[in-house]
Every structure is written in structure tokens, then in C-alpha cells.
Amino acid sequence: MCHMSLGGGDTQVELGVSQVAGPVCALVFASSGKEEIIWERLYAADTMILDETPLFDPRLLAELDWSQNMVSFCPAISPVNPGESLVLRPLCTSDLNRGFYKVLGQLTNVGDVTAEQFIGKFEHMKRSGDYFAVVVEDLNLGQIVATATLITEHKFIHGCAKRGRIEEVVVSDECRGKQLGKLLLSVLTLLSKALGCYKVTLECKPPNVAFYEKFGYVASEETYMQRRFSD
Ligand SMILES: CC(C)(COP(=O)(O)OP(=O)(O)OC[C@H]1O[C@@H](n2cnc3c(N)ncnc32)[C@H](O)[C@@H]1OP(=O)(O)O)[C@@H](O)C(=O)NCCC(=O)NCCS
Numbered sequence: 001m002c003h004m005s006l007g008g009g010d011t012q013v014e015l016g017v018s019q020v021a022g023p024v025c026a027l028v029f030a031s032s033g034k035e036e037i038i039w040e041r042l043y044a045a046d047t048m049i050l051d052e053t054p055l056f057d058p059r060l061l062a063e064l065d066w067s068q069n070m071v072s073f074c075p076a077i078s079p080v081n082p083g084e085s086l087v088l089r090p091l092c093t094s095d096l097n098r099g100f101y102k103v104l105g106q107l108t109n110v111g112d113v114t115a116e117q118f119i120g121k122f123e124h125m126k127r128s129g130d131y132f133a134v135v136v137e138d139l140n141l142g143q144i145v146a147t148a149t150l151i152t153e154h155k156f157i158h159g160c161a162k163r164g165r166i167e168e169v170v171v172s173d174e175c176r177g178k179q180l181g182k183l184l185l186s187v188l189t190l191l192s193k194a195l196g197c198y199k200v201t202l203e204c205k206p207p208n209v210a211f212y213e214k215f216g217y218v219a220s221e222e223t224y225m226q227r228r229f230s231d
Contacts, residue, residue, distance in 0.1 A: 048115040054090035091133040148184040164192030164200035
């Protein structure tokens with residue numbers, strides 16, 4: 001591994017939003033004809049509801065200063081226009097049914113995760129405010145085709161700074177070479193800066209060093225060490 005761094009009114013009830021199993025409704029829209037939406041999660045004993053609630057505020061992606069991006073894209077793509085039939089957005093729990101784990105499984109061992117475990121982890125991450133998992137969805141297929149995550153770590157040092165860590169970068173094998181890896185890295189690198197991180201780091205295998213160097217990452221002199229307690 002290498003360690004790399006970079007400095008009210010009518011109420012409507014809508015049925016059948018994405019879910020793992022069972023005919024349980026999930027959304028209640030509240031009223032007034034404006035964009036006021038109340039999310040109601042209804043849990044049945046053996047049914048977990050998956051929905052479109054984003055892990056973090058999508059405006060963080062839409063408002064990135066794309067002119068600061070360090071790599072070129074040909075054809076031109078961007079966070080708000082990632083390619084035909086593609087959308088780049090924060091992870092939501094419905095992505096469990098859109099092959100999120102199928103993509104992650106091309107990177108590492110993902111284990112047997114239940115919907116309950118997934119939702120529990122998602123809600124923990126959302127509450128913390130420090131997890132920025134992004135996905136690229138192919139809207140024609142209704143499938144996730146790429147994902148990467150930025151985590152912000154809080155420090156007492158460097159004036160109580162924040163450090164960014166980029167993890168779980170993977171593009172599904174049939175979509176590689178279409179600039180999606182570059183798009184994800186550019187987006188999360190810019191996001192880490194926008195969030196005020198003093199540096200952003202990642203670990204990668206030697207064959208991928210050249211890929212990350214495109215975005216200004218340099219191999220550090222520090223050695224990445226680990227002690228594993230399970231796979
Ligand atoms: C590495 C990975 C994310 C790249 O995604 P991708 O969508 O295939 O790559 P892109 O199409 O965005 O990349 C395009 C550019 O990066 C280069 N590139 C792609 N993979 C590279 C690699 N492993 N090493 C060096 N350069 C690479 C391409 O040559 C291309 O260069 P160009 O823009 O100058 O023409 C993808 O191959 C993948 O998911 N691999 C398996 C999982 C993995 O290894 N993840 C990284 C964990 S650290």
C-alpha cells in the first residue's frame with residue numbers, strides 16, 4: 001500500500017417507495033403545494049424501509065467550484081452533468097437495491113449485510129455529518145455504477161483542523177475507462193477542500209499511484225501500517 005496526501009394544506013400519501021420487502025408505505029408529503037416534505041418511516045417487524053434521503057446535502061456537490069478541477073475530461077463532464085443517463089449524487093438507502101454492494105464487491109470483501117445493518121450504519125454516518133459517500137447511478141439501468149467516500153476526521157492539532165480521507169473508490173468493471181473514476185476523485189478532492197480540510201489522504205496499491213497523481217496526490221514518506229483483526 002502507498003500513503004498519498006494533498007495539502008401545511010392537503011396531505012397526500014404516496015405508496016410503494018423503494019423497500020426491501022413487504023407492501024409498506026414510506027412517504028407522506030405534507031401540503032401547501034410547496035416543497036415541504038415530511039419523511040415518515042414506517043417500520044414493520046420484518047420490513048426495513050429504504051428511501052431516497054441523501055447521506056449529506058446534495059448542494060455540496062452542485063456548488064463545487066469545478067474550475068479548480070485539476071484533470072481534463074474529454075468529452076467534458078462535471079458533477080452536475082456526469083454523462084448521458086448518469087447522475088452523481090450522495091448515497092441513499094435505496095441504493096441497497098440498486099447494486100451498491102455489487103460495485104463495492106469489485107473492490108473488497110463486503111460480507112453478508114442485511115438491510116437493517118445497512119440502514120443502521122447509514123443513519124450513524126448521516127448523524128455524524130462526517131461521511132460523504134457519493135454514487136454514480138445509471139438511470140437507464142437503475143443501477144449504481146461507481147462510488148467513492150470522503151470522511152472528515154477531526155483533529156486537536158493544526159488549530160483543531162479537519163483532515164479528509166478518501167476510501168472505497170470503485171467503478172464497476174463494465175464502466176471503467178469512461179472517466180467516472182476521475183470524476184469521483186476530482187469531486188471528493190474538491191469537496192474536502194470546500195469542507196475546510198487542511199489535507200486529504202488515501203491509501204492505494206502501487207499500480208494505482210499514477211491514477212491518483214493526476215489529482216495532485218503525492219506518495220508520502222510515511223509508511224502505512226496496519227494490524228488486521230478480521231478480513
Ligand atoms: C481505479 C479506477 C477507480 C479508475 O476508474 P476508471 O473509471 O476506470 O478510470 P477513468 O476512466 O476515470 O480514468 C481515466 C484516466 O485514468 C487512467 N487510469 C485509470 N486507471 C488507472 C490506474 N490504475 N493507474 C494509472 N492510471 C489509470 C487512465 O489511463 C485515464 O487516463 P487519461 O485521462 O489520461 O486518459 C477503476 O479502475 C477501478 O474501480 N478499479 C478497481 C478498484 C480499485 O482499484 N480502486 C482503487 C482503490 S485504491
